[in-house]
Amino acid sequence: MSVHSEIKKITTETLRKMKFDGEKISMLTAYDFTTAKMVDAGGVDAVLIGDSASNVMAGYETTLPITLDQMIYHTQCVVRGIDRALVVADLPFGTYQSNPEKALESAVRMMKEGGAHAIKIEGGKEIEESIRKIVNAGIPVMGHLGLTPQSIYQFGTYKVRAKEDAEAEKLLSDAKLLEELGCFGVVLEKIPAALAQKVSESLSIPTIGIGAGSHCDGQVLVYHDMVGMNQGFSPKFLRRYLDLYSEITGAVSQYVKDVKNADFPNNQESY
Ligand code: KIV
Numbered sequence: 001m002s003v004h005s006e007i008k009k010i011t012t013e014t015l016r017k018m019k020f021d022g023e024k025i026s027m028l029t030a031y032d033f034t035t036a037k038m039v040d041a042g043g044v045d046a047v048l049i050g051d052s053a054s055n056v057m058a059g060y061e062t063t064l065p066i067t068l069d070q071m072i073y074h075t076q077c078v079v080r081g082i083d084r085a086l087v088v089a090d091l092p093f094g095t096y097q098s099n100p101e102k103a104l105e106s107a108v109r110m111m112k113e114g115g116a117h118a119i120k121i122e123g124g125k126e127i128e129e130s131i132r133k134i135v136n137a138g139i140p141v142m143g144h145l146g147l148t149p150q151s152i153y154q155f156g157t158y159k160v161r162a163k164e165d166a167e168a169e170k171l172l173s174d175a176k177l178l179e180e181l182g183c184f185g186v187v188l189e190k191i192p193a194a195l196a197q198k199v200s201e202s203l204s205i206p207t208i209g210i211g212a213g214s215h216c217d218g219q220v221l222v223y224h225d226m227v228g229m230n231q232g233f234s235p236k237f238l239r240r241y242l243d244l245y246s247e248i249t250g251a252v253s254q255y256v257k258d259v260k261n262a263d264f265p266n267n268q269e270s271y
Contacts, residue, residue: 010045010086012118012140012184018045018217019206025218027088027208028226031057031074035223036081044085046208048120048220049075051090051150056224063149064093068106075114088142089116093150096121096130103130107139120187122148124174128181135182143178145171146212147190160211162191175199175207187220188212190237211237 018025027046030036031053039047053074054066068091075089089110096103107119118140121127134141146161155161162168171191178186185206188196193213200207200215209216221238224230228243258264 007084009084012086015045015086015185015206015218016204019204025206025208027218027220029053029056029220029222029224030078030081033077033081036078039223040082040085045218046086046088046220047078047082049078049087049089049114049116050120050222051092052222054092056222056230062152064152066092068092068095068109072110072114075110075116079115086118087116088118088120089114090120096134097123097127100129100133103127104133104137107134107141108137111139118142118184120144122150124170124177128177131178131181131183141181141183142208143175143183143186144189145174145178145186145191146188149189158190160190160192162195168192168195171195172199172202175203179203179205185217188216190235211235 015025025046026044027048028039028044029048029050029052030039031049036047049071051063051066051071053071054060054063057074058066058070060066071089071092075087079087091103091106091110095106103121110116110119119134120142121131122144124143124145131141131143147155147158149158152158162171172195175186183205185208186199186203187208187210188199189209190211193215196207196209196212197215200217206217208218208220210220225233225238226241228240229245229248231245255264
């Protein structure tokens with residue numbers, strides 16, 4: 001028996017059972033092979049190839065510019081590094097909103113070419129038909145409500161969403177709709193903790209929070225934020241587990257000194 005077949009892979013059903021059993025779900029982003037290997041080895045339950053790759057990997061200000069081809073490339077890299085976690089890939093802006101046929105085509109490409117195990121898309125009622133079409137094709141779909149970054153130009157700000165009753169009610173009804181449509185989970189981004197709790201208690205599918213308090217069924221963070229590579233990004237919800245920006249710039253400046261002083265390479269490092 002190979003080592004691979006001994007690893008119990010996480011599926012959408014595993015996540016549903018974790019919610020049922022009261023076990024919290026851990027999710028992190030990854031966009032490349034090496035990071036994927038590390039987060040999988042660290043035991044994360046699900047890996048998200050987020051369209052935050054547009055910010056983190058490509059340096060764009062928003063998630064809007066990244067293309068489906070680029071997201072597929074990142075997904076292929078991540079999939080090669082994963083043995084255990086469920087791999088969820090974002091469909092980027094403009095690849096599913098216009099019509100259900102296009103949405104299905106994009107989702108099929110992500111599964112077939114990218115090798116994702118599931119896709120994530122932003123929105124509720126507005127994209128109902130697209131979700132229905134993708135789910136009917138046998139593709140697992142994760143929803144995303146609250147602060148949906150692909151709508152940033154409509155929101156105009158990255159502030160907490162659904163603080164007012166009307167938006168909170170719509171979010172709850174969208175969440176119930178996502179469950180009815182067959183989504184296996186839903187990300188809740190930057191909404192009041194009390195609302196996230198209400199949504200989580202109203203659904204049988206897991207909620208994965210980011211800036212949505214402790215009552216969600218799981219949590220997701222952007223890997224580069226949680227290991228402290230992004231110094232300029234410090235929202236209240238972010239817990240930094242490392243200060244890699246300082247560690248890496250420190251190591252680089254030591255390397256530069258060693259090269260300038262002809263200290264590197266030394267005899268042991270030479271052939
Ligand atoms: O793109 C992303 O990284 C995301 C998470 C923040 C949930 O959608």
